Amino acid sequence: xxxxxxxxxxxxxxxxxxxxxxxxxxxxxxxxxxxxxxxxxxxxxxxxxxxxxxxxxxxxxxxxxxxxxxxxxxxxxxxxxxxxxxxxxxxxxxxxxxxxxxxxxxxxxxxxxxxxxxxxxxxxxxxxxxxxxxxxxxxxxxxxxxxxxxxxxxxxxxxxxxxxxxxxxxxxxxxxxxxxxxxxxxxxxxxxxxxxxxxxxxxxxxxxxxxxxxxxxxxxxxxxxxxxxxxxxxxxxxxxxxxxxxxxxxxxxxxxxxxxxxxxxxxxxxxxxxxxxxxxxxxxxxxxxxxxxxxxxxxxxxxxxxxxxxxxxxxxxxxxxxxxxxxxxxxxxxxxxxxxxxxxxxxxxxxxxxxxxxxxxxxxxxxxxxxxxxxxxxxxxxxxxxxxxxxxxxxxxxxxxxxxxxxxxxxxxxxxxxxxxxxxxxxxxxxxxxxxxxxxxxxxxxxxxxxxxxxxxxxxxxxxxxxxxxxxxxxxxxxxxxxxxxxxxxxxxxxxxxxxxxxxxxxxx
Numbered sequence: 001x002x003x004x005x006x007x008x009x010x011x012x013x014x015x016x017x018x019x020x021x022x023x024x025x026x027x028x029x030x031x032x033x034x035x036x037x038x039x040x041x042x043x044x045x046x047x048x049x050x051x052x053x054x055x056x057x058x059x060x061x062x063x064x065x066x067x068x069x070x071x072x073x074x075x076x077x078x079x080x081x082x083x084x085x086x087x088x089x090x091x092x093x094x095x096x097x098x099x100x101x102x103x104x105x106x107x108x109x110x111x112x113x114x115x116x117x118x119x120x121x122x123x124x125x126x127x128x129x130x131x132x133x134x135x136x137x138x139x140x141x142x143x144x145x146x147x148x149x150x151x152x153x154x155x156x157x158x159x160x161x162x163x164x165x166x167x168x169x170x171x172x173x174x175x176x177x178x179x180x181x182x183x184x185x186x187x188x189x190x191x192x193x194x195x196x197x198x199x200x201x202x203x204x205x206x207x208x209x210x211x212x213x214x215x216x217x218x219x220x221x222x223x224x225x226x227x228x229x230x231x232x233x234x235x236x237x238x239x240x241x242x243x244x245x246x247x248x249x250x251x252x253x254x255x256x257x258x259x260x261x262x263x264x265x266x267x268x269x270x271x272x273x274x275x276x277x278x279x280x281x282x283x284x285x286x287x288x289x290x291x292x293x294x295x296x297x298x299x300x301x302x303x304x305x306x307x308x309x310x311x312x313x314x315x316x317x318x319x320x321x322x323x324x325x326x327x328x329x330x331x332x333x334x335x336x337x338x339x340x341x342x343x344x345x346x347x348x349x350x351x352x353x354x355x356x357x358x359x360x361x362x363x364x365x366x367x368x369x370x371x372x373x374x375x376x377x378x379x380x381x382x383x384x385x386x387x388x389x390x391x392x393x394x395x396x397x398x399x400x401x402x403x404x405x406x407x408x409x410x411x412x413x414x415x416x417x418x419x420x421x422x423x424x425x426x427x428x429x430x431x432x433x434x435x436x437x438x439x440x441x442x443x444x445x446x447x448x449x450x451x452x453x454x455x456x457x458x459x460x461x462x463x464x465x466x467x468x469x470x471x472x473x474x475x476x477x478x479x480x481x482x483x484x485x486x487x488x489x490x491x492x493x494x495x496x497x498x499x500x501x502x503x504x505x506x507x508x509x
Contacts, residue, residue, distance in 0.1 A: 015139025016088025023132025317371030431455025
């Protein structure tokens with residue numbers, strides 16, 4: 001009797017999970033019909049980020065790196081299926097309560113996103129609810145008795161036997177997968193750029209060395225290829241912006257607000273220069289950092305045109321998806337590279353990196369400066385406005401910490417004899433003056449430094465080591481051009497960036 005009861009409970013739970021999956025699939029498909037708004041899953045995931053980002057950001061990035069958003073989307077499906085399973089094994093009042101809460105969360109998440117349509121959200125959640133209830137009814141439909149006393153279930157509809165249950169389950173999963181795939185295809189049907197965009201030639205270009213002078217296999221490229229450039233932001237769905245209707249507004253504490261469209265931005269005198277940018281979640285030795293040649297218009301020039309109120313102490317960038325990042329006004333005026341950028345490594349700025357325009361600021365972590373999908377720049381005071389991450393526990397001012405990383409040797413074994421120890425070091429807007437390596441807590445050895453284009457980028461470094469058999473620990477530290485030496489005090493990434501020496505343990509054979 002117990003085995004029969006357990007099988008029945010398992011079937012009900014499985015049916016509830018599949019009903020929830022079907023509901024999510026229908027909601028995802030319907031919401032995908034709006035190419036300009038978020039899908040239902042994206043909206044729920046984005047709402048989750050907004051609510052719990054401060055608690056889970058570091059964990060997600062540490063576990064999944066640049067795949068943190070994929071993990072979150074999968075998590076939404078898993079949680080949805082789990083709630084469906086629980087609802088199917090409880091009393092009817094509890095089932096109704098769970099589904100009602102899920103419906104309200106889905107509807108709230110969708111209609112509160114900046115790009116969403118309320119009508120689409122209502123339609124998506126409503127049809128998802130009806131579909132989920134229908135699938136739940138199919139799985140829970142009871143056998144009926146015929147006059148001859150036998151129990152029957154309509155073939156392919158009820159779950160009277162194992163084969164019928166498996167058939168219905170497989171059909172539900174296949175149909176759900178097809179709906180999601182079709183919805184994603186429809187959602188991406190609008191091309192990124194409706195026309196071929198020709199980039200203007202920059203008026204000023206910072207020469208980039210053809211090679212850095214250090215020929216070491218395995219060291220990070222001086223200029224990071226676009227496909228390898230890290231992406232960390234709060235957007236589950238990459239905004240798709242039509243450049244023909246996009247504009248950037250600079251307002252707030254200014255004499256004359258300015259609105260500039262895409263063609264006008266490209267018509268401005270621009271510069272192209274390499275800058276290293278980093279995510280505050282980059283652990284010591286991490287790879288959430290990269291260098292690109294950014295082309296754009298100096299922000300200081302646009303601000304000068306507006307006439308900034310001297311009391312405006314903060315610049316707040318607003319993204320089309322609602323994200324905000326604030327930085328001191330002084331950083332745009334102190335001579336460092338601070339751009340409204342529209343090109344990356346000689347190509348139009350990719351969607352995932354902020355098309356049609358983003359802010360690039362040398363020497364600040366991205367969460368306070370590098371607003372992607374930029375649509376507004378607000379001049380205000382440091383006291384009046386907080387960027388997205390500040391109420392979530394992160395520091396309001398966040399200069400990039402001087403840091404260094406060992407790229408070579410890797411984590412595998414190495415052969416005894418001449419062995420390069422090499423990597424990169426950075427202190428954007430200040431520059432690196434020296435890099436040193438210590439082996440087995442021994443004396444610090446000066447490294448050779450590669451050529452650089454400017455002080456805004458990282459520098460490659462190299463120490464030539466005669467490796468002896470055994471297990472060794474290598475440590476690296478950098479000194480910037482102001483004489484500051486990288487600290488060995490180990491701290492986590494919160495609230496304003498990690499510190500410590502990168503160390504690597506290697507075994508020499």
